[in-house]
Structures are given as structure tokens and as C-alpha cells.
Amino acid sequence: MRIICDAPGQTCNRLWTYVASVAQCVAERKRMAILFFDWTIEDFPNLLHAPFIYYPLWHKWYLERGNGWNNYKGLTWKVTHNKTWDKIFHFLGFTKGWSTRTDTRYLQQTLPELKRIFRPKDEIMQKAEGMIAQLKQVSDIVVGVHIRRGDYVTWNDGRFFYELEDYHQFMLNVKELYKDRKVSFFISSNENFSLDIFNGCHCCRFGQEPSGAILDLYTLSLCDRIIGPFSSYSRWASFIGEIPLCFLEVKNQQFSESDFSKIVDYFHFENGKEILDW
Numbered sequence: 001m002r003i004i005c006d007a008p009g010q011t012c013n014r015l016w017t018y019v020a021s022v023a024q025c026v027a028e029r030k031r032m033a034i035l036f037f038d039w040t041i042e043d044f045p046n047l048l049h050a051p052f053i054y055y056p057l058w059h060k061w062y063l064e065r066g067n068g069w070n071n072y073k074g075l076t077w078k079v080t081h082n083k084t085w086d087k088i089f090h091f092l093g094f095t096k097g098w099s100t101r102t103d104t105r106y107l108q109q110t111l112p113e114l115k116r117i118f119r120p121k122d123e124i125m126q127k128a129e130g131m132i133a134q135l136k137q138v139s140d141i142v143v144g145v146h147i148r149r150g151d152y153v154t155w156n157d158g159r160f161f162y163e164l165e166d167y168h169q170f171m172l173n174v175k176e177l178y179k180d181r182k183v184s185f186f187i188s189s190n191e192n193f194s195l196d197i198f199n200g201c202h203c204c205r206f207g208q209e210p211s212g213a214i215l216d217l218y219t220l221s222l223c224d225r226i227i228g229p230f231s232s233y234s235r236w237a238s239f240i241g242e243i244p245l246c247f248l249e250v251k252n253q254q255f256s257e258s259d260f261s262k263i264v265d266y267f268h269f270e271n272g273k274e275i276l277d278w
Helices: 011-028 068-080 083-092 097-102 111-117 122-136 164-177 212-220 232-241
Strands: 002-004 032-034 141-146 183-188 202-204 225-228 245-247 263-265
Touching: 002 011, 011 032, 011 097, 011 111, 011 212, 011 232, 122 141, 122 183, 122 202, 122 212, 141 164, 141 212, 141 232, 164 183, 164 225, 183 212, 212 232, 225 232, 232 245, 232 263
Parallel strands: 002 032, 141 183, 141 225, 183 202, 225 245
Antiparallel strands: none
16 A cells, blocks of 8 residues: 655645556555645545545544644644654655656546546536636637746746736737637636736636635636646646646747647646656
């Protein structure tokens, strides 16, 4: 049994941490355990209740009492950032899921089952599908725009940080690419700003919603195309939705249809282009 013992970053990093092991278990009919599950785990009921995946620390009665969730998050951080525990896990033969991102053996053959296992709960998918249906009523193509700023001011020295005006220009350039079609945009962002800034672009986004990050993520996975800076977030949306993605690499970036390709694993597009481990 493979036991995943790490908990890197936010939700999409965790999903990429699990997926290769889940695919292997599906293909080889094996079992696995996840020690430090993401706090959004209840948004993924099929993942939480998969019969071959065990969660030794999942005790709902405790997590929902008092400071249960905060205590769990604190324990997760302390254990996964401790050299002594690192040595113990290594001695026991546990696996750091983040290191399995290069294990692509079973991803494509098990993708239909992965889609089912990693499908969020129905109320999330219904909202996502409703948003796309609304946009499709007035457009031929829906482009998902992942706007990530915040920590990107400093990540990689701000190389992939863009102002909202830059995103507006990206969207106008996408409209130019598909000028013979009606284009709408779904905006995914954790920032509050008026969509009026995107003048000339028909846009929609969700307001303050429960499970907002997961809702945005899986709405992106239902779009026809996705653009956004380098991120495990848009990468997951492209992979699980089989949606062509184009990373935003420079300001004033121009687009061609060949720039868009589906993500087939963490480091590769379907067209063979490799993604650096930023």
C-alpha cells in the first residue's frame, strides 16, 4: 500500500500530489492512504469515499468540534515541515506525492475513472454547468481566464504577475484570434474588482460562493479554452476537463490556435511541449 505523507501548498497542488497514485491504484487494483488530506476533501465525495483510499486522520466528529479543523491544519503543517518526521516517513517507506508528478504511466488510460473520482459534489458542478450554459446562450466559445496575482508579485521575481489591464489586453487578443465567432469569458479570481475594467469583453464570474475556489476550478474545466499564468490550478482544470490551455508568458502576448493544447500530465501538453518546474 502506498502511503502519501506530504501536503504541499494549496488544493490543486494536493490534487496533483494524489492523482498518479490514484491512477495506479485504479489500474493495478491496489490500495493507498493519504495521511494529510486537504481541508477541501468534503468537496470531493468520490475521492473521500473511494473504497481503495484510506484516511487515517479523517474523523469528522473531531474535525467539526471546536477548533478541530484548526488543530488538524496545525498538525499537518508541523509534521510535514519537520526533518525528524521526514526521516521517520522515509524509514517507513512512505511516499511524498509531490515527487510522483513525473509518474505518468496510468494517467491517460484511467482518465475516465479519474474524472469520476475527482468530480466535486453535485451542487458545485450544477453551479459550474449553469454558468457555462448561461455564457453559451450568447456566445460560440467560452474562454476561461485564470487571474492570479497576490503572491505572484514576488514568485519568480514577479515574472508572471500581470496587472488587470494586461489581462484585459490578453482577452482582447483572444477575441481577435476568434474574431469570426462570438466569445465570452469566464473570470476566475480570488480578488474583488469590477468587470467593467474589461471593456469590450463579455464576462461573468461568481460572487462570494461556498467552496469558491473549487467552483471556479471546475467551471474553468468546462470552458472551451483556458488562459492564465503558470499555475497548478489552470493546469488541473485543463487536465481533468481535457480543455486546451495556453499559459500567459509575456505581456501583450499574441495567440494562435496552435498555442492551445490540453494538459496530459503535470509537465506536458498534449502537443509535446514541456512545462518547466518553476
